[in-house]
Amino acid sequence: MSLDALVREGAADSSVIMLGGGMPATELFPRAALTDAFRAAMDDPAAAALQYDWPEGRHGLREWVAARLRGRGADVDHNAVILTAGAQQGISLACQFLLRPGSRVRVSAESYPAALELFRQREVVLAVGTAPADCVYVMDGIDNPYGSASDPDARADLIREGLPLIVDEAYAELDFEGRIPRPLLADARDRVWHVGSVSKTLSPGLRTGWLVPPPHLVGRVRRAKFTTDLQSSTMSQLLVERFLATEDYDAHLVRARSLYARRASVLSTAVRRHLPEWRFLEPAGGFALFLQTDHVSEHPTADQEWLRTATHHGVAFDPGSLFQVQPGSGTLAMRLCFSAADDEHLIEGAKRLRTAWRAYLKA
Amino acid sequence: MSLDALVREGAADSSVIMLGGGMPATELFPRAALTDAFRAAMDDPAAAALQYDWPEGRHGLREWVAARLRGRGADVDHNAVILTAGAQQGISLACQFLLRPGSRVRVSAESYPAALELFRQREVVLAVGTAPADCVYVMDGIDNPYGSASDPDARADLIREGLPLIVDEAYAELDFEGRIPRPLLADARDRVWHVGSVSKTLSPGLRTGWLVPPPHLVGRVRRAKFTTDLQSSTMSQLLVERFLATEDYDAHLVRARSLYARRASVLSTAVRRHLPEWRFLEPAGGFALFLQTDHVSEHPTADQEWLRTATHHGVAFDPGSLFQVQPGSGTLAMRLCFSAADDEHLIEGAKRLRTAWRAYLKA
Numbered sequence A, B: 001m002s003l004d005a006l007v008r009e010g011a012a013d014s015s016v017i018m019l020g021g022g023m024p025a026t027e028l029f030p031r032a033a034l035t036d037a038f039r040a041a042m043d044d045p046a047a048a049a050l051q052y053d054w055p056e057g058r059h060g061l062r063e064w065v066a067a068r069l070r071g072r073g074a075d076v077d078h079n080a081v082i083l084t085a086g087a088q089q090g091i092s093l094a095c096q097f098l099l100r101p102g103s104r105v106r107v108s109a110e111s112y113p114a115a116l117e118l119f120r121q122r123e124v125v126l127a128v129g130t131a132p133a134d135c136v137y138v139m140d141g142i143d144n145p146y147g148s149a150s151d152p153d154a155r156a157d158l159i160r161e162g163l164p165l166i167v168d169e170a171y172a173e174l175d176f177e178g179r180i181p182r183p184l185l186a187d188a189r190d191r192v193w194h195v196g197s198v199s200k201t202l203s204p205g206l207r208t209g210w211l212v213p214p215p216h217l218v219g220r221v222r223r224a225k226f227t228t229d230l231q232s233s234t235m236s237q238l239l240v241e242r243f244l245a246t247e248d249y250d251a252h253l254v255r256a257r258s259l260y261a262r263r264a265s266v267l268s269t270a271v272r273r274h275l276p277e278w279r280f281l282e283p284a285g286g287f288a289l290f291l292q293t294d295h296v297s298e299h300p301t302a303d304q305e306w307l308r309t310a311t312h313h314g315v316a317f318d319p320g321s322l323f324q325v326q327p328g329s330g331t332l333a334m335r336l337c338f339s340a341a342d343d344e345h346l347i348e349g350a351k352r353l354r355t356a357w358r359a360y361l362k363a
Helices: A003-012 A031-043 A059-071 A086-098 A113-121 A152-161 A215-229 A234-246 A249-274 A302-312 A343-362 B003-012 B031-043 B059-071 B086-098 B113-121 B152-161 B215-229 B234-246 B249-274 B302-312 B343-362
Strands: A082-084 A104-106 A125-127 A135-139 A165-168 A192-197 A209-212 A288-296 A331-337 B082-084 B104-106 B125-127 B135-139 B165-168 B192-197 B209-212 B288-296 B331-337
Touching (some): A003 A302, A031 A234, A031 B031, A059 A082, A059 A209, A059 A234, A086 A113, A086 A192, A086 A209, A135 A152, A215 B113, A234 B234, A249 A343, A302 A331, A302 A343, B003 B302, B031 B234, B059 B082, B082 B086, B082 B215, B086 B113, B086 B192, B086 B209, B086 B215, B135 B152, B249 B288, B249 B343, B302 B331
Parallel strands (some): A135 A165, B104 B125
Antiparallel strands (some): A082 A209, A288 A331, B192 B209, B288 B331
């Protein structure tokens, strides 16, 4: 069975505690406010939510994005913002302009799987550490999979170095302490491709994100967005736009950070207790812990075997190889998401992992 | 002012009768049914509509697409269907697999602007008529901009010829008589990239369409969809899926065809009366008339000048050059959409075009 099939099998079985997937907490979805927004949209005689819009998306939502970036020190106008189908489409559009087969993009040794897969599909060379690069993909604020906060020195280096930057802020607003750094585009406006999203904070199912390209390329990126899918969902844009206009987004973020920080603490404690052979960095934000062990396996698909064993014992996770630039180095890793499970399931999940790990080591 | 700016100016001015844009009739949006669907989605404890889903999209909607194609004679399983952000994304994904810079794609001399622009962005050679080609882009059923029904002999040739086909059925269900041909993929399953959408029939703002690639490429296309935008809007998929499960889609199509056929007739009559110098083919379906005149202009941007004059006289349209493989051939053309205007505006629009045309000829 392929890794993909294995992951799907675990997700389909409700008796399996799912600690993979990077999904937001269902409890945080603002259903009532979105229902109000939907009603208002249906009351509009022109039913704009159901109709075509321009490729770059609705003015009001672009203005919100721009104003928020201005509030953080960046010189951004609504005309510079292109609404996208989540952060992923922002990254994908940036790639169309920055990367050719053979180009070198610098990434962290462990990074966001869909970005890594995108780069590989485009036959781009993944450069780690000090290897030469044509551009840099960086998860700023909070990274994935570690949930670490950005290092100020590394950020200063990025600004000094002068390379084009794809800056992915998908998790930035979910720093548990609400410390959101000055956006990199504030200091490198003409070579930063700024990517943001409400997928982690409001709803991923609405697929609403944004891309702020270098100013001289906005027109061309808008045309690329147009030929990709004409525009993002008007309905989703309108629901998000109205939520932001009528609700207190920052208060919503405070609630979200508090819930995720608590769940992070519950899972960290449970993992320390039940899986002492696995080490991880205490996360500063985000949805997950990234766990590594020194256990060396000769098996090239050890990762898959470990997930199979765990699923058999009623718990699933995101295999570490998905995040690794050089997967299969021999030591095992996994991402455990605390975001979408309650305390009881987090603790029970860690216990099942302990049983599974013992079974795996014996096999 | 650029053509794009001119088009936007006309659209933003409510005193201008907009006969461009290819938008569905607001009256046909199924607001009540979608409101029921939204409520049901918010009542789901898991709130699946707001959460992540798999790259290929929801099972129920893929099964509906597959069943409908099976009902038309094609051997299609839900696993072969990938939900996309409208037909445009289906075409765009197909291009990733079929075309490289320098590839030759056969298109009609006048075709769908966003497909032509996509091909040009990818540095693909547009081949018309009997010129050699590596693949064919065809709007099957009803084409754009003419609203003509597919020619059975041309379809038979396409099947015989053996080239890969991107088959765009975006307008197919809006043949005024409801004559929907056997899908081309029924007879060339392994080289047809079948593209469909509910954008014209239910709502473009939901961005819900589908791609049925050749069976041996489904897995790779699913990965390409994943790196493009992870997945299409779960919310939109769920609204459409529930609409199709609880409402009578075919009865909805009958109402839509009837409205559009009547509006086509009103606009055709008005154009024949007020713009006798412009010729057009009586449409068999779709949203628009494509009008051409023998008037030759030396001006390379005559098209733009003509739109500017018309907008000044309170009416706007889609400039013909957008649809032409070789724009600026010297004779003027325009697409007039009857889809989103009521009878009064259609007639008044034609009258304003007459005044504008006289002014244009004098200038």
